[in-house]
Amino acid sequence: MTFTGVYVPLITPFDATGAVDLDSLEALARQVLAGGAAGLVALGTTGEPAALSAVEQRAVVDVTARVCRERGAALVIGANSVEAVRALRDRPQVSAALSLVPPFLRPGEDGVVAYFEALAAASPVPVIVYHVPYRTGQSLSAATVRRLAAIPGVAGMKLAAGGIDAATMELMADPPAGFAVLGADDAFVSPLLALGAHGGILASAHLATDRFAELVRAWQAGDAVRARAVGHQLTGLALALFAEPNPTVLKGVLHAQGRIPTAAVRLPLLPAGGDSIRAALECQPAGLP
Template sequence: MTLSGVYVPMITPFDATGAVAHAALRTLAHEVLDGGAAGLVALGTTGEPTSLDPAEQRDVVDILAGVCRERRAPLLVGASSVAAVTALRDQPAVAAALSLVPPFVRPGETGVVAHFAALAAASPVPLVVYHVPYRTGQRLSVDTLRRLAALPGVVGVKLAVGAVDADSVELLADPPAGFAVLGGDDAVISPLLALGAHGGILASAHLATAGFVELADAWRAGDVGRARALGHRLAGLSTALFAAPNPTVVKAVLHAEGRIPTDAVRLPLLPPDDEALRVALRRLATAPGTPVGARR
């Protein structure tokens, strides 16, 4: 399998009682697919998975798997342990697991490779490595990313290193065959696509979904002028959406638009201040690709 295009790591909306808002999640998933998203991600960081209990996590996966079956779209699920990946066996809509480089313990690059070899051997679905060193504390060299790409069952990487660095340039200059490089830092997705990234996993694409899809299509088609213009405008939107910890501003904007019932997040997150919301709404008003209207 080859992953490409824009994937939206879905937020988890909450209702006025604090419970997961099932209908709103289902509607929002349809909306971003209507906007051209290639697929969805369940239980990514944007979905606040550590604040959900096991039953809530199952509900989120079931809802998004149902939408993806209906729409024939791939679903990625955040799953970073043997227990988590084996639980995906009964979900035929799941195309891959998005698996985090082990955080905090900093096992070294050889340890990371050994970890993913064991995880891939146990997993019923392919793995996408989630490389986000500013969260995990573990950097990976280009050579290590290539070793990971060579593992059976590892099909891609969500590359979120905080910048377009020399390692990213080197990897994209000669990407491993059959290995998808998906950008994970929304504000720099345009230069990553220009360098040859296959797509992105972008929380910002809850808003202006069609604009992010158009951006990926423009770089793929070699329409440099159009892609540059789109990229500059969408980077401004992404910067505003990440002005406070993700997904607080995204949720606030979705609520302001009436697309989710509340802007609630769960601790340790707190809602953004009013100024962050105002700036994000101003950026959205001029961003390409307006949100698709809610299904009725």
């Protein structure tokens, strides 16, 4: 399949006892898909997967898989090892694995390519590379991204370069055929779409989902006037939501809206401050919840 449009990397809501609130998770999944999201991401970094037990992780995937099956939507699962992608064989609803460029080790570009060759060979579903160099410490040239795109089974990239850098410009000047580029720096997604990106994996799209979907459609239709207007509006929201570590502000906003029972996060995250939450609430596009 071709990965286009808006994919929402779902938070993991917690109830007053600290347990995962699966009912709220299901409600969020249904809300964003009804708002125009093309699919969901479960166990992405926004969902705090490292803080979830294996039982909790399975429950999250069970819920999101059921909703995506009912809605005919794509489901992408965070999977960052050969063992994790192999486990997706038992998940027929899964459309792709989202796999992080190896962090901290900085294996070099040849090492990254070899790593994704191994992941793709083991995976029963297409692999989407998650490239976020300001977190992993590993930069990738446009030439290396093209090498990744040539690996059988690698379908695209979640690109979070911290802005529109030279490597991104070079890549988007001649993007690999059949390789989806999905923006993941929420505040920069509009200019990346203007360069030809296929969509985005956007935590901010928990809110104003229909506007983010409209943003993608407008750029794809070549309606730059409309796209710029929507993009400018959504940039302020994205900046406000990322004023503190993700997803702390987002959870605060969702709780304030009554969409999740608490704003709780798990360590090492701490809840966002009230000022950040109020600022994000004030930045939502007019006429939307």
